[in-house]
Amino acid sequence: MASTVSLASDYRRVQDALLARVGWTNGISSTTDQLVRAARRYSTIQERWCSEEMSEDTTARLEKRESALEERIASLVQDLPKHDGPWAVRFDGDPRGYVVTLVDGNGSEVGVA
16 A cells, blocks of 8 residues: 555655646646656666665566666656656656756756666
């Protein structure tokens, strides 16, 4: 249950931050939901890199999944309404902070997960 509450609070926090910058659009709710879910999956992979010893098979599988999530997140970011230029995404492998951060055209950041 705690993870559902946490996911909902991440979703609301990111959505509120985006709405403050770009205003309400029809697709922002769906895009935000998908973005937070993908970012949370990406965060879980980053945590695993730091805390588990893995077989070569597991490492290869996670590398493939990590790459696919990076592509998915980058694609979702392109769907966001422009705010002083296009949004960019920054990936960080250190799970102690945000591993997925959105950056608007002004350089303002929104931590996703």
